[in-house]
Amino acid sequence: MQTSDYFNFINQIAPFSLQDGHNDNSGFLVGNVNCPVDSVLLCLDVTHAVVSEAIELGANLIISHHPVIFNPLRKLMSDSVVYELAKNALNVISAHINFDVAQMATAMLERLGFSRQEIETAQNLGPYGLIAQTSDGFSQNELLAKIKTAFATANIRYTKGKDKLRNVAVCSGAGADLMGLAIESNADCLITGDVRRHHFVEAMNRNFMLIDAGHYATEFIFCEHLKNLLTQAKEFSGEKIYISKRDVDAISADTEEKLGELEDISGLRRTANKNILKAVGEVKRLNNNMEFIREVEAREVQLREEKSALYSAEKKGREEGEKKGMEKGMEKGMEKGREEGREEGREEERTEIIEKLKKRGMSEQEIMELLNDES
Secondary structure (H helix, E strand, O other): OEHHHHHHHHHHHOOHHHHOOOOOOOEEEEOOOOOEOOOEEEEOOOOHHHHHHHHHHOOOEEEEOOOOOOOOOOOOOOOOHHHHHHHOOOEEEEOOHHHHHHHHHHHHHHHOOOOHHHHHOOEEEOOOEEEEEEEEEEEHHHHHHHHHHHOOOOOOEEOOOOOEEEEEEEOOOOOHHHHHHHHHOOOOEEEEOOOOHHHHHHHHHOOOEEEEOOHHHHHOHHHHHHHHHHHHOHHHOOOOEEEOOOOOOOOOHHHHHHHHHHHHHHHHHHHHHHHHHHHHHHHHHHHHHHHHHHHHHHHHHHHHHHHHHHHHHHHHHHHHHHHHHHHHHHHHHHHHHHHHHHHHHHHHHHHHHHHHHHHOOOOHHHHHHHHHHHO
């Protein structure tokens, strides 16, 4: 295969004429258009690291998404990437705006898991984007999780919008300017990169979910998408095609990790605030319970005091009743004793009279008649 064969294939799936009228420089930019190709290296940006990687792999054709030459060259120095490419007889084809228009939105939807039918029936969003509709829809958290997996990034910035997202708009790279058109087209969210603050503020005011997954993350998928298209074509079967491992985001990994950590910290802070509010509510509930417990305890003390007072009153009543009963009993006993004493005295006196009358010679009958008459 020759470099021209790869150029012609790309021109079929993403015609270079699509860049017309745009500030772009896609096309065959460095090398020999009829050079035999040993192997191919795909990348987003042609950097010194990518050039070194191509040399090590024996890849004499580099296909990039971003043009290695964008503005006209006024000089060519030894420290430039273009000089290094020419020095090592490396060829470069760059497919930028033409690929954005023809392929990148489709690649994004495929990575997000949309079906072929959903992609084919997707609505155009300007020249670069698409709006795909799904009947089930996504929650915000579900969509964010899909984006992190699809574009291999933890660095996502977004505004919150609707709870259920059914119409998903996508535009790789920097597509925040399409937000107004996306909203007019009934999109529920827009996934793109390079979002500026004023875009986020507008999205928040319009209750629209604007998601910045990063320029690099939403466009590095160019490499895998193009490789799949090439390997599916019969004429390129068996060709050595590599995806660069040294083409990294210009934002350092440390910075990206810190942003991820900040996002995690923000999530932890939100969770902590929820837990604090929950704890405050629990404390209020416990305070109410403690107040109730204190009221119950006070009532128990009051009942014990009332019970003790009642017991004392009952005891006092029993003692007074017993005392009065004893006094009354004593009075009755004394009266009975006096009556019995008088009775005994009268009986003794009667017996003494009977004895005296007997001594006088009176019979018992005479004595009883006499005593009965006296009584």
